[in-house]
Amino acid sequence: MKNVLTLLILCVVGTAMAQNINQLDANGKRDGIWKKNFDNTKVLRYEGEFSHGKEVGTFKFYKNVNNKPVLSAVKTFNTNDDIAEVQFFASNQKVISKGKMKGKLYIGDWVYFHKNSDKVMMEEHYNNQGKLDGERLVYYDNGKLTERTMFKNGKIDGKSIWYSEKGIVLKDFTYVNDKLQGMSKYYDLEGNLTAEGAFKNDKKDGIWNFYKDGELVDTKDYTNYSKNPAKQ
Numbered sequence: 001m002k003n004v005l006t007l008l009i010l011c012v013v014g015t016a017m018a019q020n021i022n023q024l025d026a027n028g029k030r031d032g033i034w035k036k037n038f039d040n041t042k043v044l045r046y047e048g049e050f051s052h053g054k055e056v057g058t059f060k061f062y063k064n065v066n067n068k069p070v071l072s073a074v075k076t077f078n079t080n081d082d083i084a085e086v087q088f089f090a091s092n093q094k095v096i097s098k099g100k101m102k103g104k105l106y107i108g109d110w111v112y113f114h115k116n117s118d119k120v121m122m123e124e125h126y127n128n129q130g131k132l133d134g135e136r137l138v139y140y141d142n143g144k145l146t147e148r149t150m151f152k153n154g155k156i157d158g159k160s161i162w163y164s165e166k167g168i169v170l171k172d173f174t175y176v177n178d179k180l181q182g183m184s185k186y187y188d189l190e191g192n193l194t195a196e197g198a199f200k201n202d203k204k205d206g207i208w209n210f211y212k213d214g215e216l217v218d219t220k221d222y223t224n225y226s227k228n229p230a231k232q
Helices: 002-019
Strands: 030-037 044-051 054-065 068-077 083-089 095-102 105-113 120-126 134-139 145-152 155-163 169-176 182-187 193-200 203-212 215-221
Antiparallel strands (some): 030 044, 044 054, 068 083, 095 105, 105 120, 120 134, 155 169, 182 193, 203 215
């Protein structure tokens, strides 16, 4: 008799809990705990809590892998705005990136990690419009810097420098409004200058010098090439 009574209580509690999921408030806005499955499946797509239409607390998002839910992202919302702390996960549940989002926009500082380790692969910053702004840093898996590039409102603007794993500069470019502009230099793995010259609107312009073993071996004039790209 006790077992039957216990079963009945569990059924009642379970039914009550189910009835409190995916509810709408008096204004038709989502309120309380919500869970949704992928269409036409029983595989969980997301779960979290709403307060009169606004996400609050922690939301978990899943991807459908062989008809099983696999955690792909966690978003933690606060009650004061629409900004969420976000973490994205690989299928093995390793964090692959983290930062902040406002709606679907990336904002603020974001960090990305190498595939097979917890070492940082890239750091970048987004403005409030969700566009890259400021310095992007990219790292080898040994922690050495491989790229340092400046962005302004979503476009490369300023210096872009590339490095070898030993920290030797390989490329030194200057961009204006997402286009190569001004002097650029190329180096070999020993740090020796191999080529230098200017760009104008993404095209070589003016005199370019080419080196081998530190010695000037060739010079080319691209002054008229920028007007006739087919010659490049």
